[in-house]
Amino acid sequence: MPRHKNATKVARAIDKTFRALRTADEPFFAESDFWCCQSCGCAGVPSDRPRYAFYHEQDKENLNRTGRCNIAWGDTPEHGERIAQAMRDNGLSVEWDGTESKRITVFLPED
Numbered sequence: 597m598p599r600h601k602n603a604t605k606v607a608r609a610i611d612k613t614f615r616a617l618r619t620a621d622e623p624f625f626a627e628s629d630f631w632c633c634q635s636c637g638c639a640g641v642p643s644d645r646p647r648y649a650f651y652h653e654q655d656k657e658n659l660n661r662t663g664r665c666n667i668a669w670g671d672t673p674e675h676g677e678r679i680a681q682a683m684r685d686n687g688l689s690v691e692w693d694g695t696e697s698k699r700i701t702v703f704l705p706e707d
Contacts, residue, residue: 602663602704609686610651610665610702616682617649624649624679629656634668647671649679649700667700676700 607628614626625645630652631637637652649669651659659665669679673694680690683702691701 599660600663603660606659606663606665606688606702606704607656609683609688609704610667613679613682613686613688614649616686617679620678622647624675626650629653637668638670641670647675664701664703667702669700672696 611628614624614628617624617626625641625648627650630650631640632653634652634654637650641648641650647670649667651665651667655666655668667679667683669676673696676692676696677694680692680700683690683700687704688702689705691703692698
């Protein structure tokens, strides 16, 4: 299956966002292509890091196929909004309903 035309740009923007989140005043555990699935990824987040954001191997496959990536995250909706805003600040569009039960989906804005 061919790689989506925006997959590399989206992955780079996510990586840039994750670097910023890792070095923020209240740092996040933030990793790209972290573990195989959400269950393993959540289990792999260090217990002393309640603020986290990552996407896993299955999300990477989806990103390569569709140009969209789901971001797993944890802590409070306020921290979710910080992640979403950081993604926007790095040129990505965000779909998220603002609740703890939904992952944050990112993609390039349509031209």
